[in-house]
Amino acid sequence: AQSVTQLDSQVPVFEEAPVELRCNYSSSVSVYLFWYVQYPNQGLQLLLKYLSGSTLVESINGFEAEFNKSQTSFHLRKPSVHISDTAEYFCAVRLDTGRRALTFGSGTRLQVQP
Amino acid sequence: DAGITQSPRYKITETGRQVTLMCHQTWSHSYMFWYRQDLGHGLRLIYYSAAADITDKGEVSDGYVVSRSKTENFPLTLESATRSQTSVYFCASAQNTEAFFGQGTRLTVV
Numbered sequence: 001a002q003s004v005t006q007l008d009s010q011v012p013v014f015e016e017a018p019v020e021l022r023c024n025y026s027s028s029v030s031v032y033l034f035w036y037v038q039y040p041n042q043g044l045q046l047l048l049k050y051l052s053g054s055t056l057v058e059s060i061n062g063f064e065a066e067f068n069k070s071q072t073s074f075h076l077r078k079p080s081v082h083i084s085d086t087a088e089y090f091c092a093v094r095l096d097t098g099r100r101a102l103t104f105g106s107g108t109r110l111q112v113q114p
Numbered sequence: 115d116a117g118i119t120q121s122p123r124y125k126i127t128e129t130g131r132q133v134t135l136m137c138h139q140t141w142s143h144s145y146m147f148w149y150r151q152d153l154g155h156g157l158r159l160i161y162y163s164a165a166a167d168i169t170d171k172g173e174v175s176d177g178y179v180v181s182r183s184k185t186e187n188f189p190l191t192l193e194s195a196t197r198s199q200t201s202v203y204f205c206a207s208a209q210n211t212e213a214f215f216g217q218g219t220r221l222t223v224v
Contacts, residue, residue, distance in 0.1 A: 009154075034212060043204060043215035044157075051211060090156060100145045100164070100208050101172065104156040 002027035002093050006105035014113050015083055021076040021108045023065075023091030030096045033074040035065055038088040038107075047089070050074065051096075086112045117141075120205050120216035127195050127223055135190045135219045137205030145208040146188040150174065150201040151218070157204060163188055195223045 007022040025031065032051050036044040048059040055067040065076045074091060088109050092102040118139040127133045139146065144165050149157040149172075159172030161180040169180050177199060179191045192199055200223045206213040 004156075006156075032211060036215075041218075043217045044206075045215075046212045049212055099162070100213070101147055101159050101162045102157075102206075102213055103159075104149075106154055106156040 002031060002095070002103050004091050004093050004103055004105035006091055006108050008108050009106065010109045010111065012111045012113060013081055016080050018079050019077065019081050019085075019110065021089050021091075021110065023074045023076065023105060025072050025074065025091070025093045027072075027093060027095075031093045032096050033065075033067060034092040034094075034102065035063070035074070035076050036090045036092060036104075038090065040087075044090065047076075081110070081112050083112050083114060085110060118205060118207055118214055118216045120203075120219050123217065123219060125219060125221045127221070129196060129223055130194050133192045133195055133221070135192075135203055135205075135221070137188045137190070137216060139186055139188075139205075139207040139214075141207060141209070141214075142185055143207035143209045143214075144185070145213075146182065147206045147208070147213065148172075148178075148180065148188070148190045149204045149206065150199075151204060152201050160190065160203075192221075195221075197223050199223050 003026045005024045013019045034049045035047040037047045050067045058064045091105040094102045121136045146163045148160040163169045163182045203219045205216045
């Protein structure tokens with residue numbers, strides 16, 4: 001079975017500073033990797049995904065994540081955060097074949113301060 | 115409107131009562147899921163369905179039942195609600211890669 005560890009439950013950061021949210025996974029087989037974002041009182045929205053190919057994936061709002069197979073990591077980064085990025089971020093993994101269910105990490109609360 | 119909708123958005127029920135949370139999707143996705151979200155645990159899978167009439171238990175399925183007679187609907191029933199089932203419940207659907215989530219149902223068991 002696969003598992004996901006998000007090492008930081010909360011990350012406070014000042015506006016326009018860079019940020020990295022860490023995610024490590026464990027799986028004995030090939031997986032797909034995802035980052036989802038949750039704004040208050042809302043559902044989860046897909047931020048970006050890694051399926052195959054280039055190990056660096058980007059979102060439309062400036063986030064990027066890099067798949068590192070040797071370190072089994074999929075850290076999320078943004079070079080300059082905005083107040084509007086304040087949200088809960090979840091890393092998730094699923095098998096690349098068969099069962100489609102996602103396994104989630106416990107989440108990281110990103111708090112952007114002015 | 116297209117998408118995935120959950121109802122109700124908020125529900126308060128008493129211990130021991132049966133309650134059903136509804137989920138409807140308009141994309142004809144084959145796969146549907148129920149998760150619960152609790153502080154410190156992220157989202158945990160309750161039940162999973164690969165198609166109509168095909169369901170499978172997740173990691174926290176005790177006390178819950180599901181049905182899927184039609185592709186677009188996937189109701190979740192708490193047979194006899196307990197306080198430990200107070201949570202936010204999310205329904206999701208998927209076809210190929212990523213899952214799409216509903217807005218959630220906040221359930222409080224008193």
